[in-house]
Amino acid sequence: xxxxxxxxxxxxxxxxxxxxxxxxxxxxxxxxxxxxxxxxxxxxxxxxxxxxxxxxxxxxxxxxxxxxxxxxxxxxxxxxxxxxxxxxxxxxxxxxxxxxxxxxxxxxxxxxxxxxxxxxxxxxxxxxxxxxxxxxxxxxxxxxxxxxxxxxxxxxxxxxxxxxxxxxxxxxxxxxxxxxxxxxxxxxxxxxxxxxxxxxxxxxxxxxxxxxxxxxxxxxxxxxxxxxxxxxxxxxxxxxxxxxxxxxxxxxxxxxxxxxxxxxxxxxxxxxxxxxxxxxxxxxxxxxxxxxxxxxxxxxxxxxxxxxxxxxxxxxxxxxxxxxxxxxxxxxxxxxxxxxxxxxxxxxxxxxxxxxxxxxxxxxxxxxxxxxxxxxxxxxxxxxxxxxxxxxxxxxx
Numbered sequence: 001x002x003x004x005x006x007x008x009x010x011x012x013x014x015x016x017x018x019x020x021x022x023x024x025x026x027x028x029x030x031x032x033x034x035x036x037x038x039x040x041x042x043x044x045x046x047x048x049x050x051x052x053x054x055x056x057x058x059x060x061x062x063x064x065x066x067x068x069x070x071x072x073x074x075x076x077x078x079x080x081x082x083x084x085x086x087x088x089x090x091x092x093x094x095x096x097x098x099x100x101x102x103x104x105x106x107x108x109x110x111x112x113x114x115x116x117x118x119x120x121x122x123x124x125x126x127x128x129x130x131x132x133x134x135x136x137x138x139x140x141x142x143x144x145x146x147x148x149x150x151x152x153x154x155x156x157x158x159x160x161x162x163x164x165x166x167x168x169x170x171x172x173x174x175x176x177x178x179x180x181x182x183x184x185x186x187x188x189x190x191x192x193x194x195x196x197x198x199x200x201x202x203x204x205x206x207x208x209x210x211x212x213x214x215x216x217x218x219x220x221x222x223x224x225x226x227x228x229x230x231x232x233x234x235x236x237x238x239x240x241x242x243x244x245x246x247x248x249x250x251x252x253x254x255x256x257x258x259x260x261x262x263x264x265x266x267x268x269x270x271x272x273x274x275x276x277x278x279x280x281x282x283x284x285x286x287x288x289x290x291x292x293x294x295x296x297x298x299x300x301x302x303x304x305x306x307x308x309x310x311x312x313x314x315x316x317x318x319x320x321x322x323x324x325x326x327x328x329x330x331x332x333x334x335x336x337x338x339x340x341x342x343x344x345x346x347x348x349x350x351x352x353x354x355x356x357x358x359x360x361x362x363x364x365x366x367x368x369x370x371x372x373x374x375x376x377x378x379x380x381x382x383x384x385x386x387x388x389x390x391x392x393x394x395x396x397x
Contacts, residue, residue: 052123091122110137
């Protein structure tokens with residue numbers, strides 16, 4: 001436990017614009033240590049905020065009371081089972097670390113958030129993270145076999161569809177969900193792959209024996225996650241990437257609707273303000289050269305990736321003559337250069353020179369693809385009326 005001013009100041013912020021100074025910070029090494037500190041805090045009515053890498057843009061990992069950091073020590077990866085396609089990872093394991101461990105075996109953990117170099121497994125479960133390839137892999141909740149959790153009363157439990165633990169809690173939640181099922185069905189929007197904020201009530205309603213459906217997305221409000229048994233996915237046998245360059249963000253958003261029939265593994269959008277941040281940076285020059293950004297500037301780029309029938313789908317994509325121009329990438333190194341720019345999006349934007357900095361104020365908005373062009377035009381109109389401009393680092397699918 002640390003109560004010194006420096007530690008409290010460091011943990012008063014995360015990647016968001018918010019700042020809340022905690023009373024103290026704990027760094028448990030074992031589940032038993034986490035149990036002891038969480039139980040002691042709860043008994044004194046001190047709020048508890050489990051924390052991973054602090055990559056949230058909306059202040060999920062800060063709070064008054066006790067912050068419990070699971071990322072410093074809890075980084076063990078074990079129990080790899082190729083036949084079962086599973087692995088166990090501590091809550092503090094970083095996604096890139098897990099995928100580096102799995103790659104020699106021909107597997108990966110599917111959800112691939114842009115912050116993969118620092119996002120932790122515990123945080124991804126708490127946020128129910130998805131990533132660029134949600135059409136293929138879904139969200140983190142789709143890849144959880146079981147979790148080892150710590151409750152406010154100090155109990156250390158294993159939960160999942162194959163566990164009978166917390167039967168009373170499951171029964172109470174099931175009863176509550178059933179009592180409000182009709183109203184929720186009326187209010188939930190349909191047709192959105194990434195509409196998964198907060199408690200996974202609709203998932204739980206379909207699998208009431210699995211408390212992980214509620215835990216995923218609960219942001220540490222129900223329990224602290226110490227480790228998890230995860231499903232792993234085979235690495236794609238082939239990949240291909242199509243880059244489509246546009247004269248406006250609106251044109252790029254409109255084009256997404258015309259591309260969905262090709263069933264891409266991912267569609268990502270990058271606009272000019274982000275691309276301009278790569279100018280003069282040696283680290284990104286190879287990507288700029290590949291995309292010919294200096295010779296043929298544009299206002300927006302769509303990254304369209306395929307995992308199956310790659311040559312055929314890329315050929316169709318190119319034949320549609322969307323935007324200003326199209327570039328096809330089949331070489332892994334070239335594709336990695338492009339994805340590197342997208343993954344660095346937030347750090348590139350926040351690192352812009354001068355006192356004015358961008359503010360991330362809309363995170364993970366879910367919009368039906370057909371409504372996306374109108375949505376973007378509406379946001380741009382609001383920003384223009386305020387003398388501001390908006391930057392879209394989006395996954396328009």
